[in-house]
Amino acid sequence: MNNQTKRELKKQDQFVSLTERGIHWATENQRQAISYAVALVVAIGLIVGGYSWYGHRSTAAADAFGQAMQIYVTPITTPDQQLAPGTKTFDNVSDRAKAANPAFVAVADKYGMTPSGKMAEYFAGLSYMDEDQTASAEAALKKTSGSWDSNLAALSKQALAHLYQQTGRDSQAVDLYNELAKQNASAVPAGLAKIELAELYQSEGKSVEANKIYAELKDKDKDAEGKPGPAAELATEKLNPRPAAPGQPLQ
Numbered sequence: 001m002n003n004q005t006k007r008e009l010k011k012q013d014q015f016v017s018l019t020e021r022g023i024h025w026a027t028e029n030q031r032q033a034i035s036y037a038v039a040l041v042v043a044i045g046l047i048v049g050g051y052s053w054y055g056h057r058s059t060a061a062a063d064a065f066g067q068a069m070q071i072y073v074t075p076i077t078t079p080d081q082q083l084a085p086g087t088k089t090f091d092n093v094s095d096r097a098k099a100a101n102p103a104f105v106a107v108a109d110k111y112g113m114t115p116s117g118k119m120a121e122y123f124a125g126l127s128y129m130d131e132d133q134t135a136s137a138e139a140a141l142k143k144t145s146g147s148w149d150s151n152l153a154a155l156s157k158q159a160l161a162h163l164y165q166q167t168g169r170d171s172q173a174v175d176l177y178n179e180l181a182k183q184n185a186s187a188v189p190a191g192l193a194k195i196e197l198a199e200l201y202q203s204e205g206k207s208v209e210a211n212k213i214y215a216e217l218k219d220k221d222k223d224a225e226g227k228p229g230p231a232a233e234l235a236t237e238k239l240n241p242r243p244a245a246p247g248q249p250l251q
Helices: 003-015 024-047 052-072 093-110 115-130 134-145 150-166 170-183 190-203 207-220 230-239
Strands: none
Touching (some): 115 134, 134 150, 150 170, 150 190, 170 190, 190 230, 207 230
16 A cells, blocks of 8 residues: 555544544534524525625525535445446545535635625635645634634634644643633533544643543533433443454444
8 A cells, every 4th residue: 555545544543533542522513513504595585585686696605606516415435335427426535525625615705794604704714724725724714713603713723723733732722622612612512522622632642631531521521311412331341441342443
């Protein structure tokens, strides 16, 4: 396996969700971002129906954004996967991003003042990350990280934190995770931000700091009935890892 193939496989593994790295809860976060974007497109017509000019632009932006999203959620296939004739697919994440990114950028540039334009800027940042265009990704995500929409801002900060980790800027990632934990947006709950911060510390060999966060979540993350929340359950697994099956690496 050559270096380019290894690099591509690594990118695909990283993208499965913005927050994967073994976090089942975080796998849903990427889906939530996409669902949030789709719901926003549907809602635009209701919100701006009384404003003809703005409504026209918002509807046009929503349509264009929806087309870009169709590209972005196109399946990635493997050589042995059986598909119906004519099914649109991509061979890898990078190729899909190259197709979707110009569409997102076009929506953001043309309709930047609309909700769909803001969401397009965010997804442009994600697709830039998929292409390893880190400078462009950072610029796009910084724009949306200051959005009035707290969920869009939180998702953008989370993506930026991942970008900073990938580019060796852990201290900046730590700052963002702490900020997200305080913000506690529905798209990126405080518990998720703390779990990701703890995993960053673990990757740096700072087990004491990581275990302190896990222990706090285990004790304090509870629902209204006092049952452990998703962060508490994951923290418990991190503190008490299960033995690996024969031939499998330890968690």
